[in-house]
Structure formats: structure tokens, C-alpha cells
Amino acid sequence: METLVQLGKNAAAAKYELQKLTTDAKNRSLFAVADALVRESGRILAENEKDIAAGVKKGMHPGLIDRLRLTKERINGMAKGLRQVAELVDPIGEVMESFKRPNGLIIEKRRVPMGVIGIIYESRPNVTADAFGLCFKSGNAVILKGGSDALYSNRAITDVIRDALRAEGITEDAVQLIASTDRAVTQEFMRLKEYVDLLIPRGGAGLIKSVVENSTIPVIETGTGNCHVYVDEFADCDMAVSIIINAKTQRIGVCNACESLLIHEAVKDKLLPELYDALNKYQVEIRGDEKVAQVIECKPATEEDYGREYLDYIISMKTVASVEEAIAHINKYNTKHSETIITENRENAEKFLNEVDAACVYVNASTRFTDGFEFGFGAEIGISTQKLHARGPMGLKELTSYKYAIKGDGQIRL
Amino acid sequence: METLVQLGKNAAAAKYELQKLTTDAKNRSLFAVADALVRESGRILAENEKDIAAGVKKGMHPGLIDRLRLTKERINGMAKGLRQVAELVDPIGEVMESFKRPNGLIIEKRRVPMGVIGIIYESRPNVTADAFGLCFKSGNAVILKGGSDALYSNRAITDVIRDALRAEGITEDAVQLIASTDRAVTQEFMRLKEYVDLLIPRGGAGLIKSVVENSTIPVIETGTGNCHVYVDEFADCDMAVSIIINAKTQRIGVCNACESLLIHEAVKDKLLPELYDALNKYQVEIRGDEKVAQVIECKPATEEDYGREYLDYIISMKTVASVEEAIAHINKYNTKHSETIITENRENAEKFLNEVDAACVYVNASTRFTDGFEFGFGAEIGISTQKLHARGPMGLKELTSYKYAIKGDGQIRL
Known part of the structure; x- marks a missing residue:
């Protein structure tokens, strides 16, 4: 198995390729991935069956089994979600502000990808495709750590996405899965600050608390609602x-x-x-x-x-x-x-x-x-309950950062 | 000594008052605080002398002594900085976006204060006044933890600010100082997540690393530049x-x-x-x-x-x-x-x-x-080197968050 650091390095290399992709290339790839998921649904369902069988055997709650279960219809839903993301406006490249200083410097605030995003989630295999789609459209590489109970399903979905990307000539490291059920690996992932720019936990209060307490990567807290x-x-x-x-x-x-x-x-x-x-x-x-x-x-x-x-x-x-x-x-x-x-x-x-x-x-x-779709964002990676960076429903724009691009003709500071 | 939790509670109570202040009230207070610093400069200089004497006694590097030293001129500089912040546009209350959904809901994205900001910094007493000014103008309560070597100076400056605020009828808990030189207290401060919305370390690479590694409060990394x-x-x-x-x-x-x-x-x-x-x-x-x-x-x-x-x-x-x-x-x-x-x-x-x-x-x-003044922001709390929330020079806007205010006439989700 590749080590976490290797996944980090792969993602960090991929981010430079992804930030350069045109909107057309990204959309074409999203459609190709959507088609691949539908085409390969037999393979995905067979792997999902292994997760379900393991879950039943260990007496998992029926509600959790249902959350874990994939069907042809649910896979079609994942594909539809990716096609919807392809239709959304590309946030990357937008000039958010532009101003000229008295010394002649022209300062542009440009919207850029976050870089590498980490997502830690529970045993909902559909999140694997959803999270990839949103991160990819916003120019980010993503490293996924899904619930252990969905490992076969997540691996199958990730493999299908990676194969489809490769066929499109896009770096497959746009999406990587941490294929481990070891809790210590998740803890280590939360400290992969050198390679990961943002960590988003999606799940219950316990998961979110653990990430907030242990992560050295900047976190967006999502989800708990009283x-x-x-x-x-x-x-x-x-x-x-x-x-x-x-x-x-x-x-x-x-x-x-x-x-x-x-x-x-x-x-x-x-x-x-x-x-x-x-x-x-x-x-x-x-x-x-x-x-x-x-x-x-x-x-x-x-x-x-x-x-x-x-x-x-x-x-x-x-x-x-x-x-x-x-x-x-x-x-x-x-x-x-x-x-x-x-x-x-x-x-x-x-x-x-x-x-x-x-x-x-x-x-x-x-x-x-309070929902990305109801707000008209066309997608949602989660609902932020913190005040830093993003608050409320988070769509594509909330997965971006910015940089200042400054043009001069020899200015020095006096 | 009041416990840290009490400081947190005071700040959390103060933030509700501060978010309601009019721009006029804030500016009037900033001018009053500036005048008070100048008026009380004798008292501040006397306290600063204690820090200087202790520094000299323990053989502090002359460069650090210089950083620690206050003069009439430097106090005037602090006062001038506060008056400049008073002249800046108030970021609070701005409607950043407004849109109507097909179901008739009107959604406004409103700029609001972050709430409570924590600032950890080294032995530069001028930061005490600067950080207060920027946090106050942007509607935030601030809890300061300055370098131990500047404790007398920081306490004197904070006392003068609090007295001036009280005289203006403003809650003095707009600014509180952690008057402890115990490192364990700083560690505890970094985990005061229940009361503090954002933590900004200002200083060298070691300080910043320590905050990033230990804080459970969302952090903005500032400062190191290769x-x-x-x-x-x-x-x-x-x-x-x-x-x-x-x-x-x-x-x-x-x-x-x-x-x-x-x-x-x-x-x-x-x-x-x-x-x-x-x-x-x-x-x-x-x-x-x-x-x-x-x-x-x-x-x-x-x-x-x-x-x-x-x-x-x-x-x-x-x-x-x-x-x-x-x-x-x-x-x-x-x-x-x-x-x-x-x-x-x-x-x-x-x-x-x-x-x-x-x-x-x-x-x-x-x-x-790369500087808030050179960019025309009129002020700067630091330069962010992370991608979450703010990047590059941070002015008043970067100390704010937003909320969605949504008006309906009975809408329910179908």
C-alpha cells in the first residue's frame, strides 16, 4: 500500500495540472466519469454487495445498511449529480477585484483553487462521487477517507473515476482514496498539513469533534444543527x-x-x-x-x-x-x-x-x-457552522481561495 | 486572577453589544482611546520601563529591547494608527449579495463580525493597540495574549483602552488581556473554542507552528516568508x-x-x-x-x-x-x-x-x-499564508464573516 505521504505528494503534483485545466476539459471529464459510473455499475454493485454482507453479518443497524446500499438507481443519481456539476459556472479564473495603486501597481484578486482538499466521511458511498465532482470542477485534487464499512464500494467508485480520467488524459490523482480501515491512519491524515490545504469532515458530531481536535490542517466544520x-x-x-x-x-x-x-x-x-x-x-x-x-x-x-x-x-x-x-x-x-x-x-x-x-x-x-440546492448553488459539499472562510451551504465557490496577481514596471518600496 | 473561561465568557457577552454599535459610536470611541493613550503616555512609559529594566537585567538582545521599548513618539504612532482606523469604511452591515429564489424566499448575504478574535503575539507593545483598533472597528471583541516580556506595558495599554471605552459607555470587555506569563495558560487559550471564533498568531515561525499544532480554534497562519x-x-x-x-x-x-x-x-x-x-x-x-x-x-x-x-x-x-x-x-x-x-x-x-x-x-x-497599507487597505492585522478565509494582507474585511438573512412568507420545503 502507498503511504499517506505518497498520496499527499501525488495530490500536490496533481493540483498543478488541475489548476491549469480549461472549463471545457473539466466538463468533458465530468460527463465521461458520469458515463463510466453507469457503464460500470455492475462492478460497483458487486463490490457494494461485499460491504452490505459484512454489515449484515456484524449486525449493523438497518438504517445504516440502507445508507450503505447502492442500487442502479442510486448510481444513476451519482452520475446525474456529476452532470449537474458540469453544467455549473466554473468559479476558477474569475477576477474578483482589480485596482490600481498610486505608484502604478495593478493589483488583481483572482479566484484560484484551494489546492488539495481532504474529505473524511461516514459510510455513504455516494459522497465519494459527489465530493470528487465538486472538488474537480473547482480545480482541486481530493483525498478521500470514507467510512470503513464502505471500503469495497468506495474503492470501486474511485477506481472507475480514475480509469475514466486517465482515458480523458487527465491525471488520475485528481482523486485518491485512503484504502485503510486503521483509525491511526485517519489520525495521521489529519496532520498531513504539508500536502493538504483544507480538511472537511462530513458526518456526525463525534467525527467532526475528532477532526477539529486533532487536525493541523485548516478545517471547515459542517453539519451539526440544533x-x-x-x-x-x-x-x-x-x-x-x-x-x-x-x-x-x-x-x-x-x-x-x-x-x-x-x-x-x-x-x-x-x-x-x-x-x-x-x-x-x-x-x-x-x-x-x-x-x-x-x-x-x-x-x-x-x-x-x-x-x-x-x-x-x-x-x-x-x-x-x-x-x-x-x-x-x-x-x-x-x-x-x-x-x-x-x-x-x-x-x-x-x-x-x-x-x-x-x-x-x-x-x-x-x-x-438551508441547503446548497435550495439556495440555488446547484451543489453542496456541506453546511458550514463556523465563521471562518465559509458559512452556511457551501457550493463550488466555497472550495476556492484567491491570490493577488500584481503587475508593475519596476516599482520598489520607498 | 480571572480564569481564562471567564475572559471567554466576558468576550462572548461583549460581542453581542459590539455587533450592534453604529459606525459613529465606534469611530468616536477610537478617537477617545487615541486621545487617552496620548494623555496617559506617562503612565504607560513608566510601566514600559519596568519591562525594559527586566529585559536588560536578563540580557535580552538589543534588537528585542528596541522592539519592546515605547517612547512618546511611538505612543503617538499608536494613537495615530487608531485615528486612521476610525477613518476607514466600516465593513459591518454591507449586503454582499441579495437574490430571490423561485419560491419567493429573499436571501441576503450580510457581512457580520467574526465575534471573538484571539491574538497571540510577541513582545511588541504597539500590537496591543493596533489589534484592538482593527478588531473593534470590525465589531469584534478581542482577547490578547502578548509576549511575557511586555506584560507591564501591555497591561498599561489595555487598562487605558478599557478606561476610555467605559467613559464612552462601551463595554470594556471589547478588549481583554491574558495577564499571565505561564505557557500552560497560552496552551489553554488555544483550546478556548467555545468562546473564541478565530485565533491569529503574530510572530516568528516557532510561535505560529505551535499555534497551528495545538489550537482547536480556527487559525489564520501569518507571516513566515521565504x-x-x-x-x-x-x-x-x-x-x-x-x-x-x-x-x-x-x-x-x-x-x-x-x-x-x-x-x-x-x-x-x-x-x-x-x-x-x-x-x-x-x-x-x-x-x-x-x-x-x-x-x-x-x-x-x-x-x-x-x-x-x-x-x-x-x-x-x-x-x-x-x-x-x-x-x-x-x-x-x-x-x-x-x-x-x-x-x-x-x-x-x-x-x-x-x-x-x-x-x-x-x-x-x-x-x-505585500502589505495592507501598500495595498490600500488602510490597515493590516497580518499577512495570511494559508488559503482558507484570507490570503495575503488582511485588513478590516478579513476580520469579518457573513450570515444569510432569509425572508419568507410561510415557505415550507416540499
Whole structure:
């Protein structure tokens, strides 16, 4: 097996080739890779079957088995995703700013690839193709470390991509897979700072925490979402119920789902009975504070509940006396992901937008819209919950950096 | 002494106040702080004297003593810097982008403060005022950890700033100093992720490496510069000499000084004798490869020399056979800071601009222009050599993040 350092060197060499590729060459390759994935789907499915069999044998949770499983349809979905990325505007080469200094220097701020991106993810084989596509279109080499349970699948997908690239005359080291199930290798990968410019963990809170704690490579934190809906005293209660049901139940296992509800005391008697019936239809468990419990049946909410990302049919509820109290509660417990206020009052809406500290702050809409596709980016590598570099949904532009190109005619500093 | 966690909590509370300040309030406070520094300069100088005495007693290098020393003039310089920051455009509140989605959602990308910024720096007391000014104007709370040798000076400056802020009705926790000389406290500070959004180390390579290795807070790497001048075969040799002398000798101890020279073989016989004489005037030691040694007197350059940031009157020199070889050498040895090509050939110039991996890439100009003031940013917190978030000179904008503010009228995701 090649060592990690060798993978790093390969990627670092590939990045210089990739940054020079024309948009046409990149798009042609993305289409070729998409076709290859469909053409070679038999081979990929056969390898995937090995992962599934191993997973079943070790008693993996059915939900995880489902996440791991590939089908012809899912492979077609991966190919479709790559073709969509080919259709997106190429971010590379854009002159972001240009200005002339009094001494005659002309300074251009040019958008350039990040270089080498590392992605650490759990056992979702589709991420292998998705991550390659986004990194490749934005001119980056990528080193992938997928979940151990998907190793056969990831290796098959990566091999197909590399073969297709080679046939197009493109360096196959545009994508490399760390084909190891050794945790120590993952730890070592996080310290491959000499070769890797950016590391993105995609997965649960545990994975992300481990990467943040151990990486020496700059990291973008993605994904954990303890998202709130706040129903203001000036809310349209029917709209509130509709948005809460959507944000809580439309898809429970995602980071932009609602986990906690704040209700202004003035509307609790009107809102809660109607909301209770609506949540009941989805068998959502309610954990409320005392004032909520005075109106509807619920379990008591603990301090710990307010900080939980349930990813389940459970919601915590708390009453507040003002928009200020709601904002303070959110800023204390949230994960800086997505927050929404339901109100017809413009002043409270602006206050909430300005003062809540989160990547995406909404007025009268579901938190579920925090998504690269819903934002119109055409793609998404993840949702950043940190403030450095990128915040919220990350598309192609968020996988780029810039450089200053400066032209002179002999200027020296005085 | 207050614990670090308490400082973190104070800063986190202050950030919500600071993000709400109007531009006028911020500017008024900056002027008030500038006046206070001048008014209280006696008190600051008395405290600085304690640091100087301790430094002299322990035999500190005269260069470091000079860096540590404050004078009336230097304090006036700090005050002037704050007044200049007050004159700069406030980056906060800018709507960077705004778009409407087909479902009617209006998405605004708004520039917001980073929140809490941590700065770790060496024994230069002026950084205390500079860093406060830039963080404050960009709406951030700042926690400072200055060099232990400057503790009395830093405490005096911070006290004056805090007093002046309080008198203006602004939270004094806009700036806090970690008043400890214990290295373990600095290590703990680097892991104060719950309260600090961004950590910027300012100083030598050792400090920066330590922060990158140990911080769990997102870091922006600044400062180390192994900068090259490449004299192409199509160079104007007089211009080359002028730029090399400027880049090497105008100020030797800075990150944008030239440390290494690459010379196309075709011009070495013409360039080197003239350059030798010019460098000799500054007593610059030359370490060259064999082909350089055939033309001028020099010490032999080792492999290690090519990777060195001398910060001294020393320069390494290497001949190359092509612009491609020059680019490959630079990409192998540089620190991604500033690189320049001297050429009259447009094709080679564009090749160099595109393919050299560095924050600032120049044609026919000195590397010494990599500087926030020279770029017209009006200020500088440091020069980033990483690709995440900010690259090259960092001004006020680079101390900000953004959030998405999204307005709907009841939209739910289907």
C-alpha cells in the first residue's frame, strides 16, 4: 500500500495540472466519469454487495445498511449529480477585484483553487462521487477517507473515476482514496498539513469533534444543527404550525431539521393545542417547560434537552416572555446553523435577523431551506457552522481561495 | 486572577453589544482611546520601563529591547494608527449579495463580525493597540495574549483602552488581556473554542507552528516568508538589480523581504557582476550554486539554504534553465507568501502569475509591497499564508464573516 505521504505528494503534483485545466476539459471529464459510473455499475454493485454482507453479518443497524446500499438507481443519481456539476459556472479564473495603486501597481484578486482538499466521511458511498465532482470542477485534487464499512464500494467508485480520467488524459490523482480501515491512519491524515490545504469532515458530531481536535490542517466544520423555531407574539399561528411541522418532520435525520421550539407566552394558549394535534399525527414526542405543560400534555424538558440535536421525532419546547429572551436562549444553546422567527412584526424580525448568531437566520420560513440546492448553488459539499472562510451551504465557490496577481514596471518600496 | 473561561465568557457577552454599535459610536470611541493613550503616555512609559529594566537585567538582545521599548513618539504612532482606523469604511452591515429564489424566499448575504478574535503575539507593545483598533472597528471583541516580556506595558495599554471605552459607555470587555506569563495558560487559550471564533498568531515561525499544532480554534497562519525573485531570460537587468536590492535590503527582518534569487542561465553573466557590486554595498552574504560561483565570489548554497527565511543580510542564489524550472523550485521551497518575476516577456509573466502558488505573485515589482497599507487597505492585522478565509494582507474585511438573512412568507420545503 502507498503511504499517506505518497498520496499527499501525488495530490500536490496533481493540483498543478488541475489548476491549469480549461472549463471545457473539466466538463468533458465530468460527463465521461458520469458515463463510466453507469457503464460500470455492475462492478460497483458487486463490490457494494461485499460491504452490505459484512454489515449484515456484524449486525449493523438497518438504517445504516440502507445508507450503505447502492442500487442502479442510486448510481444513476451519482452520475446525474456529476452532470449537474458540469453544467455549473466554473468559479476558477474569475477576477474578483482589480485596482490600481498610486505608484502604478495593478493589483488583481483572482479566484484560484484551494489546492488539495481532504474529505473524511461516514459510510455513504455516494459522497465519494459527489465530493470528487465538486472538488474537480473547482480545480482541486481530493483525498478521500470514507467510512470503513464502505471500503469495497468506495474503492470501486474511485477506481472507475480514475480509469475514466486517465482515458480523458487527465491525471488520475485528481482523486485518491485512503484504502485503510486503521483509525491511526485517519489520525495521521489529519496532520498531513504539508500536502493538504483544507480538511472537511462530513458526518456526525463525534467525527467532526475528532477532526477539529486533532487536525493541523485548516478545517471547515459542517453539519451539526440544533435549530430553533421561535413563534413571536405577533405570529400568524397557522403559518407557525405549518412551518414547525415542516421543519420538525419533513426529514428528521438532517442537520437543518428543527429540534427546539420557543413560544412567546402571549400566543401559547392559541398555538399549542393546534400544534399538539398536528405533531401528534407524526407521533412527535414533546418535552416542554412548565408553562407548556399547563396547556398540553408533554414530558418535562430538562436543561440538557435544550442543547440536544435529536435527529428524531422529538421536540423540546420553552416559553419566553420576549423576543430578547428568545434570542438569548438561541445564542446560548444553538450550534450556529439555522434559526427562524415566525412574526408579522417587522421590528422583531430585523432584531432576530441581526442578533441571532447563526449561519442562516429566517423570518417566516422553514429551517429546512438551508441547503446548497435550495439556495440555488446547484451543489453542496456541506453546511458550514463556523465563521471562518465559509458559512452556511457551501457550493463550488466555497472550495476556492484567491491570490493577488500584481503587475508593475519596476516599482520598489520607498 | 480571572480564569481564562471567564475572559471567554466576558468576550462572548461583549460581542453581542459590539455587533450592534453604529459606525459613529465606534469611530468616536477610537478617537477617545487615541486621545487617552496620548494623555496617559506617562503612565504607560513608566510601566514600559519596568519591562525594559527586566529585559536588560536578563540580557535580552538589543534588537528585542528596541522592539519592546515605547517612547512618546511611538505612543503617538499608536494613537495615530487608531485615528486612521476610525477613518476607514466600516465593513459591518454591507449586503454582499441579495437574490430571490423561485419560491419567493429573499436571501441576503450580510457581512457580520467574526465575534471573538484571539491574538497571540510577541513582545511588541504597539500590537496591543493596533489589534484592538482593527478588531473593534470590525465589531469584534478581542482577547490578547502578548509576549511575557511586555506584560507591564501591555497591561498599561489595555487598562487605558478599557478606561476610555467605559467613559464612552462601551463595554470594556471589547478588549481583554491574558495577564499571565505561564505557557500552560497560552496552551489553554488555544483550546478556548467555545468562546473564541478565530485565533491569529503574530510572530516568528516557532510561535505560529505551535499555534497551528495545538489550537482547536480556527487559525489564520501569518507571516513566515521565504520570498523569491526570479530573473527571467527576458529580464531588464537594471530593473532586476534595483528590485533585488530593494526586496533584500530595504528592511531585512520582515516576512516580505527576498530570501532567495533564481536566475535564468542566459542572463547570469550579465546580471551577476553588477548585482554583486550592489549587494556588496549592503554587505549581503551570497550563497550560490556552482554556476553562480563561476561568475561571482560566494559561499556554496546547500539544499537547506533554499528553504531558509534568513531575516538577515544573506541571500541564496540558484541558476535555472527555464521559467518552468523556476516555478517548480519556488513551489517546492516557498512559504506561499510573495514571489516576483522580472521579465519583459508577457507569456512568461502570465505563466508565473498563474502557476506560482503564493498569496501575492508579482511581475516587475518588489516583494516588499505585500502589505495592507501598500495595498490600500488602510490597515493590516497580518499577512495570511494559508488559503482558507484570507490570503495575503488582511485588513478590516478579513476580520469579518457573513450570515444569510432569509425572508419568507410561510415557505415550507416540499
